[in-house]
Amino acid sequence: MLNLQHLNSFLMLQQTGSFTEAAMRLGLGQSTVTQHIQRLEKSLGRQLVFRDTHQVRLTAEGEALLGYARGMIDLDSKVAALFGESRLRGRLRLGVSEDVVANRLTAILEDFIRLYPLVDLELTVALSAVLYQMQDLGDLDLVLAKRHLGETHGRLLYREPLVWLARDPHAVLSRGDALPLIAFPPPSITRRVAQEALDKAKLPWRIVCTCGSLSGLTAAARAGMGLLVQPRSMAPEGLKEIPADRLPGLADVEFVLVPRRGADAALVEALSSLIAVRIAPQPGS
Secondary structure: OOOHHHHHHHHHHHHHOOHHHHHHHHOOOHHHHHHHHHHHHHHHOOOOEEEOOOOEEEOHHHHHHHHHHHHHHHHHHHHHHHHOOOOOOEEEEEEEEHHHHOOOOHHHHHHHHHHOOOEEEEEEEEOHHHHHHHHHOOOOOEEEEEEEOOOOOOEEEEEEOEEEEEOOHHHHHOOOOOEEEEEOOOOOHHHHHHHHHHHHOOOOEEEEEEOOOHHHHHHHHHOOOOEEEEEHHHOOOOOEEOOOOOOOOOOOEEEEEEEOOOOOHHHHHHHHHHHHHHOOOOOOO
């Protein structure tokens, strides 16, 4: 019988491509995750991962196990939710930053609603800074949002580079005037990072589109109005990443889960665990 904890470590390792990162997200020691993978390989009599100094990759046998491992973890969660001694119930108010909603949240919400049908889930979508303000006022129980490097609040999910994007990078960069920026309104984290990078490089800029919706910003960028800054894995289709030597480098951002002090711990942990396993971009995306 396969150990579900070992399978969970295997899935997190596949998602992150790193024993260190997998251990951090699972709240385990790196040696523990290594042992989980070794015991899983011993149980199956197959090598599941290639290990070298640069990356961790799945073998063909590891790729074949993926679907079954996900299915077993999902089934275990469903059974626990259905037959648990105390089925979760109550209200959980979730705040999520706009760009996360536009990319990979739908499946997570569907799974949570299916697993915990007695929980009244309320969703608020806004800029990260606005969500934190709402949480400080007691209006949100859990926030999934971005934070600047160096900040320490919340449970770190993953770190990702920000990139410059445009429909036609050459056309935008060759205009010869102030760089046209497409951005969320203040206090947007991506807006601030972009402006600080350009100011530090002494490059003139101007805002040509401000919108609180990523779909609105994307429409402007696809129309060729200017430059958009987004995490690399969240780059909208139809936009090209601008080479690193053409514009100043941008600071990374971190995605975190921040629970409200005093919120229902069981409800928060149920959703947090689901998000932590499934929210990070796949290696190479």
